[in-house]
Amino acid sequence: xxxxxxxxxxxxxxxxxxxxxxxxxxxxxxxxxxxxxxxxxxxxxxxxxxxxxxxxxxxxxxxxxxxxxxxxxxxxxxxxxxxxxxxxxxxxxxxxxxxxxxxxxxxxxxxxxxxxxxxxxxxxxxxxxxxxxxxxxxxxxxxxxxxxxxxxxxxxxxxxxxxxxxxxxxxxxxxxxxxxxxxxxxxxxxxxxxxxxxxxxxxxxxxxxxxxxx
Numbered sequence: 001x002x003x004x005x006x007x008x009x010x011x012x013x014x015x016x017x018x019x020x021x022x023x024x025x026x027x028x029x030x031x032x033x034x035x036x037x038x039x040x041x042x043x044x045x046x047x048x049x050x051x052x053x054x055x056x057x058x059x060x061x062x063x064x065x066x067x068x069x070x071x072x073x074x075x076x077x078x079x080x081x082x083x084x085x086x087x088x089x090x091x092x093x094x095x096x097x098x099x100x101x102x103x104x105x106x107x108x109x110x111x112x113x114x115x116x117x118x119x120x121x122x123x124x125x126x127x128x129x130x131x132x133x134x135x136x137x138x139x140x141x142x143x144x145x146x147x148x149x150x151x152x153x154x155x156x157x158x159x160x161x162x163x164x165x166x167x168x169x170x171x172x173x174x175x176x177x178x179x180x181x182x183x184x185x186x187x188x189x190x191x192x193x194x195x196x197x198x199x200x201x202x203x204x205x206x207x208x209x210x211x212x213x214x
């Protein structure tokens with residue numbers, strides 16, 4: 001009768017010091033990554049966001065704004081949620097879009113039409129709209145031109161067209177069907193009635209001023 005069968009002998013693997021060191025390093029690195037992630041989560045900042053479209057010059061209400069928590073880069077200037085009440089009631093200095101952060105420079109307590117100015121709405125046909133986007137603050141000139149069908153009997157060929165300096169306050173989108181863009185232009189109180197008369201007579205053209213021009 002055969003004797004008891006001995007179990008197979010399993011040789012133990014020798015653990016190399018280099019493998020152990022690498023394992024410890026990976027564990028340490030993983031822990032550092034988790035620590036960085038936790039640090040970022042812990043440094044989240046409550047900021048004010050825009051939740052619906054706000055046009056230039058429109059007064060902000062609480063319904064226009066929301067709050068969000070995020071890890072904010074120090075270089076990003078945003079209104080903190082604690083300051084939300086301070087921006088409600090101010091005017092949008094630029095057009096605001098839903099989903100964007102609200103920056104302090106995007107709101108103003110001042111009216112976009114200054115004291116001593118008047119606002120003149122000007123309708124521009126598609127061929128009269130500059131390819132350069134019209135943005136608030138853009139300086140323009142309102143140029144008087146003969147109305148369609150009018151004669152120049154009271155002018156000489158060397159007469160310089162009459163102009164009025166202005167500043168874009170707001171520009172609408174193109175109207176469906178006609179493509180007409182309405183531009184609100186601020187002028188001095190003295191020039192406002194004249195510019196309005198030119199608009200009414202169809203004798204006005206809008207020209208962009210050179211950057212830095214008056």
